[in-house]
Amino acid sequence: MPLPTGNIPWPPPHLRPALDAMHTWDTWWSGDPDRLETLYGGRSGAGPDPKRLQYAGGVVGRVARWWWGTPTAPGERRTKLHVPIAGDLCGGSANLLFSEPPTLTIDHQATQDRLDELVDDGMLATLQTAAEVGAALGGAYLRPVYDLDMADRPWLDAVHADRAVPEFRWGRLFAVTFWRIVHEDDGQVWRHLERHEPGSIEHALYQGTKDKLGRVVPLQDHPATEGFAEDVSDEGLIETGYDELDVSYIPNDSSRRWRCNPELQHLGRSDLDGVEPLMDALDETYASWMRDIRLGKGRIVVPDAYLQSNGPGRGASWNPDQEAFAGINMLARGDGAQLTVAQFEIRVQEHRDTAEDLVNQILRSAGYSGQTFGIGGDVAITATETNAKERRSMTTRGRKILRTRPGLGNAIEALLAVDRHVFGTKVVPQRPGIEFYDSVQEDPLSLANTADVLKRAQAASTETLVRMVHPEWDKDQVAAETARIQAETGQAVEDPMQAGMLP
Structure with a gap:
């Protein structure tokens, strides 16, 4: 299906419920x-x-x-007063997934070497951004991009879910149209549409209004799109060198509110979906708490006679911060006029209990444990105890990994295909094996003590102990370290039964 040519409503009306919800979540997320x-x-x-x-x-x-x-x-x-717990939720979700870079492995050595060059700190930052945006809006897109004037390699780019018109088939993305507003002036809105289909990308520039897409104009008519005019073919296409769709969609979680809508049911669910009333109540609680503090400030009520004149027509005033008064202008009456101190009670405990309960309910509804966000103290505990306390967060993390791994694998394969097509490298595009690091790692001292006990009990081999202490190592690193340990301890001797030393 090509890009639209008529003056149709934009964004498409069928996306309006999702875009309205994303606008609400984005507002809470912005803080x-x-x-x-x-x-x-x-x-x-x-x-x-x-x-x-x-x-x-x-x-x-x-x-x-x-x-x-x-x-x-x-x-x-x-x-x-606003409590930015929505930002904490989405940021915590991204940290659970990508606090450490995932391990990407490919059987082809030349491809693995090139992939190691492509996977840098910039890719990890992109994945963290996509994860946080996905947690806020329900999902995010990954696409390979390149610019010959900027770098000699392609890289991954994240596109937000509220700037795309996806098309799903059997639950999988088979085409998508990205759009952005490149210029607004005097009621006119210029939009750049970028449609991705298997094997190609189509670009077009539209001049319309706030609600209408308008007419197609040449890409050269705006600086933001004139660069694409040099790359597109006569049909307005750019070949990707990849037979499949080069865009991957990573849903944050399965959708609830749109499960019966075939056009929206695969968009995913935000971590903020359903907790908006609780966040509203949390803000109200904190605002009430701060109101108590304002009203609880000590105030002194003074008689009119204690006020000092500011001059004719300027009224009178009394300075409550003045510590000593000399010659106060007051009526010499013996009516017993006294200073009255007003000090209202500040309901600290009631507000704190309410706020803590609301925060815990928000975290539970979003699928997280309070321990993940620092609730429960900073007492040092083992990784086993941490996993027990953060079981709900670890379960949510595992569920998100199941949805992230396929999309990330497709994105890496498309990145390698673009690298071969554009930059002429000798890579073999394929989906890599993806291993996510454990977000909770044992203390090195605890691991060493465990390994020492197992070694003295002769309950584990040297290779097993190395794997236990260094779970992030691959088999070659483990084998090399095992050989070094055996050589240093004198264990690396030939088996007498194999050497023929015994009769």
Whole structure:
């Protein structure tokens, strides 16, 4: 299916429910209080009755009834406080998956050597970004890109789920159209569409409006796309050198809200899906806590006679921070006028308990343990105890690895194919074996003690002990280290039965 040619609505209407949900999740993930107020209609200055929308029906009334949908009363300053737990959730998800780079192995040695060159810190950063974006929006795309003016190799690029129009077949991505706004001016919107199909990429530039795609214009008409005009064929295509689709989609988790929608059911689920009311309540709790602190500030109520005149027409004032007063202007009356101290109670424990319970409920609903986010103290414990405390997080991590491994494997294969097609390398494109490091590793001292006990009990071979202490090593590294240990300890002797020394 080629790129559209008519002035159709954009983004496509069938994606509207997903894009609206992604906009909500993105707003929470951004942690911007102004965006939250705009999203839920809680802007100040809403007229004489700022809460009138909360009594309305439909979507407007439902959204306005959120705490962030409560406008600030006219004449008052905004005192709402936002707790960025959504960012913590998505960042923690990315750390669980890619705190360490995964191991990529290929049987072909020349291809393995080239892949080791392509896999650098930049790729790990891209994978971390894709994982965090996927946790926020429900998924992310990986595609190989290159620029002959910038580098002599291709690299992976992450595309956010709210800037793509995917097409799935039997649960697998078979085509996708990426889009971006490259220019806006006087109501006109210029969009660059990039359609990926097996073996080729099609580019087009459109001049339209906010809601309409508009007409196709030459790629040379805008600086952001003129570079593609030199590479495309007469049909507007760029060959990828890869027979399959060069884009991979990595869903964060299986979808719940769109499971019955065939066009949206494979988009994945955000970690924030379903916990928005709890995050709203958490912000309300912290704002209430801070309100108690503001109201609990010690205040002194003084009689009018204690006020000092600021001059004719300027009223009177009293400085509560002044420690000593000399010659206070006051009426010499014996009416017993006294200073009154106002000190309201700050409900610390009630607010803390409520906030902690909300945080724990948010983490449980998102599939994580509190220990993963530092809840429960910093007491040193073993990896076994850590895994026990973080069982829910480890289960979620394993589930995400199952969805990440196929997409990452396809992306690496496409990257190798582009490398061979564009840069002429001798690689053999193939899917690599992918091994994710354990996010919780044993303390080296604990491993050494365990290995020592097993060795003295003669319950494990030298090779087994090396593998235990260095689980990240491959078989060649383990074999070499085993041989060195046996040589140093005098164990590397020939078997007498094999040497013929015994009769």
